Amino acid sequence: MAFSRAEAFAPATVANLGVGFDIMGLALQGMGDRAIVEFQDASEIVISEIQGDGGKLPLDPALNIAAVSARALLDHVDEPRGLKIRLIKGLPLSSGLGSSAASAVVSVVALNKLLGEPFAREQLLPFCLEGEALVSGYHADNVAPCLLGGIILVAGTTVDAIQPLPIPERFHLALVTPDVPVPTDSARKILPKHITLKTMIHQTGAVAKLVDALHRGDLGALGAAIENDRVVEPARACLMPMHKEARAAAKQAGAAAVFIGGAGPTLCAICESAAIAKATASAMQAVYQAANTACIAQATGVDRCGAVLLNAD
Ligand code: HSE
Numbered sequence: 001m002a003f004s005r006a007e008a009f010a011p012a013t014v015a016n017l018g019v020g021f022d023i024m025g026l027a028l029q030g031m032g033d034r035a036i037v038e039f040q041d042a043s044e045i046v047i048s049e050i051q052g053d054g055g056k057l058p059l060d061p062a063l064n065i066a067a068v069s070a071r072a073l074l075d076h077v078d079e080p081r082g083l084k085i086r087l088i089k090g091l092p093l094s095s096g097l098g099s100s101a102a103s104a105v106v107s108v109v110a111l112n113k114l115l116g117e118p119f120a121r122e123q124l125l126p127f128c129l130e131g132e133a134l135v136s137g138y139h140a141d142n143v144a145p146c147l148l149g150g151i152i153l154v155a156g157t158t159v160d161a162i163q164p165l166p167i168p169e170r171f172h173l174a175l176v177t178p179d180v181p182v183p184t185d186s187a188r189k190i191l192p193k194h195i196t197l198k199t200m201i202h203q204t205g206a207v208a209k210l211v212d213a214l215h216r217g218d219l220g221a222l223g224a225a226i227e228n229d230r231v232v233e234p235a236r237a238c239l240m241p242m243h244k245e246a247r248a249a250a251k252q253a254g255a256a257a258v259f260i261g262g263a264g265p266t267l268c269a270i271c272e273s274a275a276i277a278k279a280t281a282s283a284m285q286a287v288y289q290a291a292n293t294a295c296i297a298q299a300t301g302v303d304r305c306g307a308v309l310l311n312a313d
Contacts, residue, residue, distance in 0.1 A: 002116070003113060003114050003312040003313060004038060004039050004114065004313070005036065005037070005038040005039075005114075005312065005313055006036075006037055006110040006111070006113040006114050006309060006311070006312040007034060007035065007036045007037075007110060007309070007310040007311050007312070008034065008035055008037075008106050008107075008109040008110035008113070008307055008308065008309050008310060009032050009033070009034050009106065009307060009308050009310055010032050010033050010034075010035075010101075010102040010103075010105040010106035010109065010146050010306075010307040011027045011028055011029070011030075011031070011032040011102065011146060011149070011303045011305075011306065011307065012027070012028040012030065012031045012032055012091050012097040012098055012099075012102065013025050013026065013027050013028065013097070013098030013101055013102070013142045013145045013146045013262075014026055014028060014096070014097065014098065014173075014175070014261040014262060014266065014268050015096075015098065015141035015142045015261070015262040015263075016141060016232065016259065016260070016261075016262060017151075017210065017226055017259060018206075018210070018225070018226035018227055018228070018229045018233065018257065018259035018260075019203055019206040019207050019210060019225060019226060019228060019229045019232075020141070020153075020207055020210060021229075021231070021232045022139040022141050023139075023141060023153060023154060023155045023207075024141055024151070024152065024153055024154070024165075024207075024210075025098070025141040025142050025144065025145040025151075025152055025154070025262075026145050026150065026151040026152070026302050027145040027146060027148075027149045027150060027302060027303040027304075027305075027306055028097070028173065028175070028300050028301075028302070028303055029300045029301050029302065029303045030298060030300050030303075031090050031091055031097065031298070032090050032091065032102055032106075033087065033088065033089050033090050033091055033099070033102040033103055033106045034087075034088040034090065034106060034310070035066060035085055035086065035087050035088070035103075035106040035107045035110050036085070036086040036088075036110070037070070037083055037084070037085050037086075037107055037110035037111050037114060038083065038084045038114075039081045039082075039083060039084075039114060040081060040082050040083060040084050041081060041082075042081075042082050043080055043081065043082045044061065044082045045061040045067045045070055045071055045074075045082050045083045045084075045085065046061065046082070046083070046084050046085070047059045047060075047061060047064050047066070047067055047085050047086075047087065048084050048085065048086050049086045049087070050086075050087045050088075050089065051086075051087070051088045051089065052088055052089035052090060053087075053089045053093060056093055057087075057089070057093070057103075063134070064103075065100050065103040065104050065131035065132065065134050065135065066085055066087050066103045066104065066106065066107035066131065067083075067085060067107070067131075068104075068130055068131040068134055069103075069104040069105075069107055069108045069127050069128050069130055069131030069132075070083055070085065070107045070108060070111050070127075070131075071130075072126070072127040072130035072131070073108055073111055073112065073115075073119075073124070073127040074111070076127065077115060077118060079115065083111065085107055087103060087106070087107070089103070092177060092179075092181075092296070093181065094181035094182055094183050094184065094263075095177050095181070095182075095265065095266055096177065096182070096260065096261035096262040096263055096264045096265060096266035097175075097177060097261065097262070097266055098142035098145075098146055098262060100131070100132055100134075100135045100136050100142070100184075101128070101132050101136070101142030101143045101146045102142075102146055103131065104127075104128040104129075104130075104131035104132045104143060104146075105124075105128050105143060105146040105147050105306075105307050106307060107131075108124050108127050108128050108131075109121075109124065109147070109307040109308075109309065110309070110312075112124060113309050113312050114312070121147055121148060121306065121307075122144075122147065122148060122159050122162050123159055124147055125140060125143060125144060125147060125157075125158075125159050125162065126157075126158070126159070128143045128146075128147065129143055129157055135183075135184060135185070136184045136185075136263075137184070137185075137188060138157055139157065140154040140156075140157050140161070140162075141154055141262075142262065144162050145306065146306060146307060147306050147307055148162070148164065148306040149302075149303050149304045149305040149306035150164050150165070150167060150302060150303075150304055150306075151164070151165040151166075151167055151214065151302060152164055152165065153165050153211065165211065165214045165215075166214050166215055166217070167214075167302050167304070168214060168217035168218075168219060168222070169217055170217075170219060170272040170273060171219070171270065171272075171301070171302060172270070172271045172272065172273060172274050172276065172277035172299065172300075172301055173268060173269065173270060173271065173277060173299070173300050173301060173302070174250065174253075174255065174268075174269040174271055174276075174277040174278070174280035174281035174284065174297070174298070174299050174300075175261065175266055175267065175268050175269070175281065175296075175297070175298050175300065176246060176266065176267050176281065176284035176285055176287075176288065176295050176296070176297045176298075177261075177265065177266040177295055177296045177297075178240075178241055178242070178265050178288050178293050178294070178295040179293065179294040179295060179296075180240075180241050180265050180293065181265075182239050182240070182263055182264045182265045183263075184262070184263040186239070187236055187239055187263035187264055188263065190235050190236060190238075190239065191231070191232060191235050191236070192231060192235060195231055199230055199231060202228070202230055203229070203230065203231055206225050206226075206228040206229065207225075209221060209224070209225035209228075210222060210225035210226060213225055219256045219257075219270065219272050220256065222256065222257060222270065223255075223256035223257030223270060224257075226257040226259050226270070227257055227258070227259065229259070232260075233259065233260050236260055236263070236264055237260075239264055239265065240260060240264050240265045240267070241265070241288075241291070241293055242287050242288060242291050242293065243260075243267070245287045245291075246258075246267050246284045246287045246288065247267065249280075249283040249284055249286065249287050250267070250269040250280045250283060250284050252283065253276065253279045253280040253282075253283040253284075254271065254272075254276040254279065254280065255269035255270065255271050255276065255280045256269075256270050256271060256272055257269065257270040258270075267284060269281075269284070274299065274301075277299040277300070278299040280299070281297040281298055281299040282297065284297060285297035
C-alpha cells in the first residue's frame with residue numbers, strides 16, 4: 001500500500017553516560033518530538049510549521065535538521081517528489097535531551113514509511129546524521145538510541161558501529177533540565193584539545209568498566225565507572241548552573257550515578273528503584289527552585305523502542 005502522509009514520534013535521548021563521550025547514549029521514556037510528513041509534487045522540502053520551539057528553529061530547509069535529514073534520504077533513493085514537514089517539538093532546545101537528534105530521526109522515520117520502508121531502522125543512521133551534524137557535529141550517540149531505543153554503544157558513525165547494550169533490571173532515571181540553554185558547539189569548544197597518555201588510559205579503562213558493569217547489571221560498578229570522567233565533565237561543569245549542588249542533592253537522595261546529559265545542562269541520575277528516582281528528581285528540582293532557576297524534572301526509565309510510527313495514510 002502506498003502512503004502519502006505519515007506521522008512519527010522520536011524520544012528524548014541522553015548521550016555520553018559520563019565517560020562514554022560521543023560513543024554511548026540511551027533513549028528515555030516519555031518526552032519526544034512528533035513530525036507529520038507529506039509528499040508534494042514540487043521537488044523541494046517545505047517546513048510548513050514548527051510548534052513548541054518558541055520560534056527559534058529555522059524554517060529554511062537548508063538550515064532545518066528535519067529537512068536536511070529528509071533531503072539526504074530523498075536524494076539517496078532518487079525520489080523526485082518533495083515533502084511538506086510539520087514538526088511538533090516536545091523537547092527543549094540545547095538542553096542535553098537530544099532535541100536535534102529527535103528532529104532528524106522523526107522526519108526520516110516518517111519519510112521511510114512513505115517510501116515503502118526500503119531501509120531497516122538502523123540503516124537510517126547516515127541520513128539522520130546529515131541533519132544532526134548541522135548543529136551537534138557528526139556523532140551518533142543521540143541519533144542511534146533515538147532510532148533504536150535502549151542503551152547503545154556507537155563507537156563510530158556507520159551502521160556497523162551500532163551495538164545495543166544490556167539494560168540492567170534495576171535501572172531507573174531521574175533528570176533535571178534547568179532553563180539555561182547550553183549550545184552544543186559552545187560545550188564542545190570548551191573541551192581540551194589534547195590529553196595525556198595517562199588520562200587516555202584512565203578514560204578507556206572507565207569506558208571498559210562501564211560496559212562490563214552493564215553486562216553484569218552491577219549498578220555500583222556502573223556508577224563508579226560513569227562518574228570517573230577526567231576529561232569532559234570536569235571541563236563542562238562551569239557551563240551548568242548549580243551543577244555541584246544538584247549533583248550533591250542527587251547523591252544524597254540515593255542516586256547511584258550522576259552525569260551531565262549530553263552537552264548539558266540536563267543532569268541525569270541513575271537510580272536503583274522508581275522511588276529513589278522520584279526522590280532524586282525532586283531533590284535536584286529543589287536545588288534549582290531555591291536558586292530561582294526554572295527547570296523540568298522527571299523520573300523515568302529507558303525507552304526500549306526508539307522512534308515509532310504513529311499513523312500513515
Ligand atoms: N556527545 C555530544 C557532546 C552530545 O557531549 O557534545 C551532544 O550532541
